[in-house]
Amino acid sequence: MIERSSQESTADPNKAVTAPVVLIPALSPDSRLVELARKVLAGESARLIVVDDGSDAPSGTVFDELKTMPSCTVLRHDENKGKGRALKTGMEFFLANFPDSVGVVTADCDGQHTPVDIQAVADELSAHPDDLILGVRDFSGAEIPPKSRFGNNLTKRIFRLLTGLDVTDTQTGLRGIPASQMKLLHALDGERFEYELNMLLACKQHGVAVRQIRIATIYLENNSGTHFNPLTDSIRVYLVFLKFISSSLISFLVDYGSFLLWLAVFSSLMTPVAVVFWAGIVSRVVSSAVNYTINRKVVFKSDAKYSPVKYYILAAVLMVISSASVAGLSTIAGGGAPLFKILVDSLLFIASFTVQREWVFSTKKNTNL
Numbered sequence: 001m002i003e004r005s006s007q008e009s010t011a012d013p014n015k016a017v018t019a020p021v022v023l024i025p026a027l028s029p030d031s032r033l034v035e036l037a038r039k040v041l042a043g044e045s046a047r048l049i050v051v052d053d054g055s056d057a058p059s060g061t062v063f064d065e066l067k068t069m070p071s072c073t074v075l076r077h078d079e080n081k082g083k084g085r086a087l088k089t090g091m092e093f094f095l096a097n098f099p100d101s102v103g104v105v106t107a108d109c110d111g112q113h114t115p116v117d118i119q120a121v122a123d124e125l126s127a128h129p130d131d132l133i134l135g136v137r138d139f140s141g142a143e144i145p146p147k148s149r150f151g152n153n154l155t156k157r158i159f160r161l162l163t164g165l166d167v168t169d170t171q172t173g174l175r176g177i178p179a180s181q182m183k184l185l186h187a188l189d190g191e192r193f194e195y196e197l198n199m200l201l202a203c204k205q206h207g208v209a210v211r212q213i214r215i216a217t218i219y220l221e222n223n224s225g226t227h228f229n230p231l232t233d234s235i236r237v238y239l240v241f242l243k244f245i246s247s248s249l250i251s252f253l254v255d256y257g258s259f260l261l262w263l264a265v266f267s268s269l270m271t272p273v274a275v276v277f278w279a280g281i282v283s284r285v286v287s288s289a290v291n292y293t294i295n296r297k298v299v300f301k302s303d304a305k306y307s308p309v310k311y312y313i314l315a316a317v318l319m320v321i322s323s324a325s326v327a328g329l330s331t332i333a334g335g336g337a338p339l340f341k342i343l344v345d346s347l348l349f350i351a352s353f354t355v356q357r358e359w360v361f362s363t364k365k366n367t368n369l
Contacts, residue, residue, distance in 0.1 A: 020122040021047040021094055021101050025086030026109035028055040034065050039115040041071055048072045049090045054080035084195025091186045102129045108173040117215040124213055125176030132203050133176030135215040136169035163204045164357055181208050247294035255287035259341055273327050276337045280323030288315040310360040318348055
């Protein structure tokens with residue numbers, strides 16, 4: 001159930017509203033949210049949507065005060081549904097009530113985003129109304145909590161490996177979301193913190209440009225106000241990556257299973273070198289069909305021209321390298337082909353994924369980082 005405050009504002013159909021609307025998901029906020037709301041609403045033509053994501057009773061006075069502010073809409077979930085769902089609720093209200101606005105600027109409720117930075121992201125969104133705008137923090141300072149620095153560095157490196165995009169702050173809550181892309185982004189999976197990562201992956205897959213601007217890095221009281229659970233929410237975030245590379249894991253299982261089956265059937269009929277080499281060829285042929293189909297339809301969601309031709313050129317090259325390497329290593333070692341298969345293909349995985357991302361399925365649309 002979603003409750004809506006009586007003070008909500010809607011766009012005047014006779015008056016164009018082009019400035020971005022600020023959207024803040026809030027869970028049990030304190031007076032800092034009231035202070036931020038006042039400063040945001042002090043701007044010309046400012047509009048604010050706050051989503052109360054099932055907050056506790058003591059924070060009720062904060063939302064009561066927000067409801068008295070002109071041009072501020074307070075929406076409420078009757079129970080905590082997660083940051084992703086709160087953002088989607090705000091987007092739904094935006095799409096229904098601000099058809100002439102360029103988009104929304106999302107910000108956190110805990111004081112980490114300043115009015116100056118919120119306005120900077122709004123200005124960038126107005127200048128680039130079809131792009132996703134990220135307000136990114138600098139994690140190199142000594143004042144950054146170690147767990148935040150480690151988590152961000154790990155996530156951005158994995159993200160760069162999978163997408164080729166150098167996003168320096170993958171979990172930033174300060175974002176400019178264009179109205180032109182909002183239906184696409186609203187439909188994404190993810191109800192909690194993983195939704196923000198899904199948003200970035202979707203931009204890569206659908207050719208939505210991503211722009212980054214530097215913002216202040218603020219951690220109040222060692223980031224004690226965050227509702228990010230280091231265990232459960234981290235698992236949700238990294239499961240997004242696992243899903244993204246699931247095609248490679250599935251293809252590997254098909255490849256390895258075919259490889260072992262060929263060895264079991266033909267070991268007594270062929271020389272050791274020949275059986276290992278042909279096992280590699282056959283297993284690659286079988287798994288490549290699976291890998292191509294899943295990557296094109298699920299992972300990269302690509303309609304790139306000539307992708308089948310490009311893919312099978314790549315698959316042929318990798319097939320020969322893999323088969324020759326495993327056959328050679330197992331001959332030198334006097335056995336151990338199944339183990340060498342895992343080692344060689346693990347090394348080839350990174351090369352294969354990168355070439356598929358940048359050449360086979362690339363549409364070359366994401367260029368504005």
